[in-house]
Amino acid sequence: MAEEKYNLQPDSFEPLGHDQEQEIESEKIAAPSLTFSQDAWRRLKKNKGAVISLFIILIMVIVSFGSTPFINHSELVKSNPEYANLPAKVPGIDINGLNGKMKVGGEWTDVYKENGIKDSVHFTLGTDYLGHSLAQRIIYGTKISLTVAIVATLFDLLIGVSYGIVSGWKGGRTDNVMQRIIEIISSIPNLIIVVLMLIVFKPGMTSIILALAISEWTTMARMIRAETLSLKTEEYVLAARTLGESTGKIAWKHLVPNVSSIIIIQTMYTIPSAIFFEAFLSFIGIGISAPQTSLGVLLNDGQKNFQFLPYQMWYPAIVLVILMIAFNLLGDGLRDAFDPRTRR
Incomplete structure (x- = not known):
């Protein structure tokens, strides 16, 4: 009876109809294969x-670094008293504050005409108290601030990633000693370190970057060390050690790619912190001069x-605020993109 029950004949099968094929196709779950x-x-x-925020940062970087050939640095140093403290003037725009007019004695006055400045x-x-173009100074100043932040961040990546991987990989007494060193460095305020740097170096980019x-x-x-402690017990890392791969090769092939998301996210937070730190030091007179x-x-x-003349402070302040907000929003977006579990 069992043999007869499962004895299938060719006439037991019927071809699917067109509607049935479409129904089966619609029930298939298909998604494109994507890398991380x-x-x-x-x-x-x-x-x-x-x-x-990403586009804003790219535009600022392109404008600040790409405009270098078009900005004569000597013009930013040379004073032009005849153009001192002129308000903003945009050709074709007749809006008070952007047409060369400024409130003097409660009335809007064309400062350009009052000072005999040519219409061209x-x-x-506008300009500052020495007659320098404020737009050019902001572009050049943004370039300097970004340069300080990027170079400082490169040091952060080079030292922080290497130190964290070694500390987490070695573990034990080595890790204990290396973490105590981090605690000692973290306990020293940045401002004190800058003052110590000023004893050796002159105020400027070098002292801030150092x-x-x-x-x-x-x-x-610390973040790389914590992730390394977790990754070094993974099967693929243990397999690589069993096969005799060197520590350096394991770190480069397995650890660095797996902590790349942390590196990218932390970098996006380090850059605005460095920009603000440089702006703060320069503002109080012990940074770039x-x-x-x-x-x-x-x-x-x-x-x-x-x-x-509030515009002389408003414009650079707006650029600084936009940079800070853009980097922080991009950092939040990268955090959610690389690790969706952190999404609130």
Whole structure:
């Protein structure tokens, strides 16, 4: 009976109809094969704030670094008293504050005409007390601030990632000693390190970069160390050790790619912190100083005339705020894209 029950004949099968084939096809679950980076980029594109911030940062980087051939640095140092303290003037726009007019004695006055400036001469964001174009100084100052932040971040990556991997991989007494060193460095305020750097170096980019390089890598090292402690017990790492691969090769092939998301996210937070730190030091007068310029220097110059010429401080402050917000929004977007579990 059992043989007869399962004895299938050719006439037991019937071809599927067209409607049945379509129904089966519609029930199939198909998704494109994506790599980790492609999947992260797909999630990042859904975050409009992060994408807009990315474009803003790219535009600022391109404008600040790409305009170097068009900005004569000697013009930023040379004073032009005849053009001192001119308000913003944009050709074709007749809006008070952007047409060369400024309130003097409660009335809007054409400062360009009062000073006998030619109609062909205009400054998009006005000038400072020495007659320098504020737009050019902001572009050049943004470049200096970004340069300080990027170089300091490279030190953060080089020292922090290497230190964290070694500490987490070695473990035991080595890890214990290395973590105590991090705690000692973290306990020293950045401002004290900058002051110590000023004893050896003159105020400027070098002292700020060295101060950041000495102190800012500790956060990166701790995060990489924690992730390394988790990864070194994974099967693929144990298999690589069993096969006799060297520690350096394991770190480069297995550990670094798996902590790349942490590196990218932390970098996006380190850059704005470095920009703000540089602006703060330059603002209080122990950072970058004249004739060099940066966003902090521009804020320091602008606050001296803020009561009468507020635009000299507003414009660099707006650029600094936009940079800070854009990097932080992009950092949040990258965090959610690389690790969806952190999404609130």
